[in-house]
Amino acid sequence: NGDSPPTVSMAELDHLVQIISKSHLETCQYLREELQQMSWQNFLQDEVERYQSKPREVMWQLCAVKITEAIQYVVEFAKRIDGFMDLCQNDQIVLLKAGSLEVVFVRMCRVFDSQNNTVYFDGKFAGPDVFKALGCDDLITSVFDFAKSMCSLHLTEDELALFSAFVLLSADRSWLQEKLQVEKLQQKIQLALQHVLQKNQREDGVLNKLRCKVSALRSLCSRHTEKLSAFRAIYPDIVRTHFPPLYKELFG
Amino acid sequence: LKEKHKILHQLLQNSTS
Secondary structure (H helix, E strand, O other): OOOOOOOOOHHHHHHHHHHHHHHHHHOOOOOHHHHHHOOOOEOOHHHHHHHHOOOHHHHHHHHHHHHHHHHHHHHHHHHHOOOHHHOOHHHHHHHHHHHHHHHHHHHHHHHEEOOOOEEEEOOEEEOHHHHHHHOOHHHHHHHHHHHHHHHOOOOOHHHHHHHHHHHHOOOOOOOOOOHHHHHHHHHHHHHHHHHHHHHOOOOOHHHHHHHHHHHHHHHHHHHHHHHHHHHHHHOHHHHHHHOOHHHHHHHO | OOOOOHHHHHHHHOOOO
16 A cells, blocks of 8 residues: 555665666766866856846846756656656656756755855856845745755765655655555665665764755745746746746746 | 656657766
8 A cells, every 4th residue: 555665675775776876976967076176166256246237037047047957967867766767757757847956956965065155056156145136035045055954964975866866756746647656666765765874874863854854845946936936927028938948847 | 747848758758878
């Protein structure tokens, strides 16, 4: 009935960890070494002001493009997760439509500098003030706070990979046709995540902290949708003609 | 759903590189 966790051998869990970690590293957009080479360069004040003085719609379009690029990597990640492509096409679409932006937010902690409260964006590290022209200060603050709290967990790449897969394979999304199959896959991923956390000798509370992040992610994504609706109400033509088609498909 | 998400569907169909 889907309530009892599936029986999985240690070897199977190790294999799942290996596959998902590999998928994550192959599709994570930026390798840690590449980020280190960027030497955590921050935008200068005049560059910040240039972003701030962009028209609202231009900044929205720029962010939509960056989000869409990141989402394309998440789609590739999903495709390489064991069992994802075995789900029916409807459910693959449902899971990505609901979860791809959530995974982008999870992945953000890899490109986030907690000490300076900056994130890698458009070639350098940007603080929340860079995004002022969007007119969504509250959402931006929440996104930065989320990245900071994810960073404070100091997840390894393996742990981050499995948590991303866990988020993506959420069995409680609306409109799933084969909910039970998604549920089984998510339970296996959760067991693999627990397995890795134990192996890495993480304290017991980490899994609970990660579970709390799931609801924070949902809140961030629904607020993004609200902000987009408000923006679209004022600039319908900009969204229609200038926003990336994939972004419109996912959030329209 | 597939009809409304043609690009996503296409990305899913493309073989992984």
